[in-house]
Amino acid sequence: MDEVIQEFVVEANEGVDQIERELVRLERTPDDISVIESISRTLHSIQGGCGLLGFGTREALAHAGESLLGALRDHEIEFSPQISNALLCLVDAIRQIMACVESDETDGEAEYSELIQSLVGLREAAPEASGEAPGEATSTDPDTQPLAPSELVSRNIRVNVELLEGLMNVVGELVLARNQLLQRTGRSEDRPLVATAQRIDAITSELQERVMKTRMQPIESVWARFPRVCRDVAEQCGKRVRIEMSGGDTEMDRTLLEAIRDPLTHLLRNAIDHGIETPAERTAAGKPAAGRITLLAFHESGQVNIELRDDGAGIDLDAVRQRAAALGREFAEEDPTRLVFEPGFSTRDQVSRMSGRGVGMDVVRTNIEKLGGSVDLQTGRGEGTAIRLRIPLTLATIPTLLVEAASECFAIPQLHLRETVRLNSRDARASIHRMAGEPMFRLRGQILPLIYLSAALELDADADASDDARITIVVLQIDERRFGLAVDSVGDTQEIVVKPLGKLLGGLRAYAGATIMGDGRVALILDVVALAQRAGVVSEHANEMHSMMDAAPEWELRSDQLVVFRVREQGQLAIPLAQITRLERIALDRVERAGNHRVIQYRDGLVPLVWIGEVLDLKGAPIADADAPLDVIIYTHGEQIVGLVVAEILDIIENTRGLEAREDQPGILGSTVLGRRVTDVVDPAAVVRLAALPFGEVESANG
């Protein structure tokens, strides 16, 4: 097609989209002159283009619209739903014409004289009172002001989509090659080579980021039409609906955007047609007469999440189950929220004009899964329905940590990663426990749930059987919840390209996609949110486990809990847990000097360190490990925080026997037997006194 005509069609379509958005806004704020003027301007350039290209008859159409707008602007007439409808018809007409131009370079055969007449008629009509707008749209996005034409021209250029695709592919290959390069130079001694490799690394990352931006478009570009769709559908169904959109600036690859346009539109129609009740029904149910639809988009774990929520009647899951039974399929046991996406599951018997008879939802799910994504549904009777789409961000790179479990390599997105903990057998025995049959582990005084990755992936069901082998735990956090993932080993962090798993495996929630590693092998990217949900760590039933865990700190603070530790090769000591603020492990290089005393910077203050082994008069050889980090018991002495340094914190044990009090040794309250060993119980206040710290005498907590 002639380039000039092509340009014109693209611009006209964009212009028409903008007019449509602005018309819907105008319905909400009919007095906003700037909107009217903007629509006029756009219409005028379309009109000009038509004239230039010899589509003379169409000029008349655009002209009629423009003169109507002029009358509005000059307050000769008042805005009304009829005017709004007529102008929206004009928008549709122009789209039709552009479609003809695109397909055969003529402006089509259709006659628009009726439309022209009504536009002219409205222009000449007497001022009318404006009726209620059938639909309203709100956008919570910050900047929806359309740019004036001249600004648009200078800030954007058009690029052929295939050119961009080609560019992306080449950059993708560069990323893989860069990963391979880094793998090799990582072990190299050749300084200039390593430096150059690092430079290439930095440049590649930046190049990739920038090129990716060219393909990424905000989801807003798909949502742009929704206020109009919402308005039209609501009007046709006799309902009142408000639509709110947030996260419109969430970006997705443009091909994905195109692919979700139809499914999302269908879901929207469905929500208005089947979800939202009529104003009368809503008022009777105590809800506001206007239904509310919320669209939300955000990135998480290398995927785009799009949620469409309505506050309508919800889906009747019992009816769905009954229908399953009626269809005689073995769906009886299945989750009804997944059944809704099966073909033939609409619970309406009449074909609805809008969304058809149960034809839509299965197509929606199929389309989303083709992209490697997944669809979920939650619904509440009388409360509404929320549908969530998750789609991998193709060609996005995310930083990940590579881990190994059962000889398979996996990538964990850094987003949820907090830290890695390596425990030798003894520490493992001490730190890993079971609560209600579920494995837990202790991290610096906190108790967190533990998931064994090889068990979760059913690679090795007995992975959690031996709680005392050496183990590596990756600590993850989702929202407020932290938990550990036990793996065999942890590898490098790597920036990887996320690739969707494809249609066949898109429904497998455990993975967020796959990637090609530096050595060319494929590795699966774990969807830690899905894993955590499946293990019950985050979700409804996790609440139970969590309230058990929240209760656990209380359990730990009962006064007969003792923190057991060593300061000598032989023998062990203990301090009542109730008196302790925290247990910490501190790297040696954090120890500094203030005057004659060793201190650390801790929580915005200087905390003096007291070596229990030095202060108390104890027999036996001190434990020498010059390089190990220090185990420190943080103790609050009146107003002062003190760090009591021990050689090694062993465990927290409940003392079921009493204490045999002793007076002969300063600092020692008495002895008991813990873990079958005689243990002296230390009085931390006495230790601090004995250490003669320079901040003066403070009343100890026990008076």
Added chain:
Amino acid sequence: MAEGRQLCTFYLGSECFGIDVTEVQEVLRNRELTAVPLAPAVIGGLINIRGDIGIAVDMGELIEGGARADAEGRRSTLLTLARHDGIGLLVDDSGDVVEVRDEDCQAPPETLGAVLRELLSSVCKLESGLVLALDTARLVARAEESVAAHFSAFER
């Protein structure tokens, strides 16, 4: 000259199958497969095809549901499909491209199981032996169904 077509043949054990040569993109050998834990047996694994992820469908599992599991060694040949992006058929070995004439082919006999019959478009008699001609679209559909059935059994 009678109507005919060309079939790309491959082997599962000693049985010879074929799909229309226009359906095959390329034949890859001895490529490393990455297992997909939690996926059904019909998914043989993932493979790197020039920087893109391909899914290998284990043909032995798909056609016979594991009955041919006593094939020696892992399946090592992958036929990537031209019309189904990112999907490849994992087989024991690939064979030649053969010409078959319509008159040499007939509908699959009842003696073959119903499961297999549904996937076949015809059975062709060649000098070298019988070739079971598969319908690629139905193959892929069957793979999709197996996967979907497996998931609904335990996802959520």
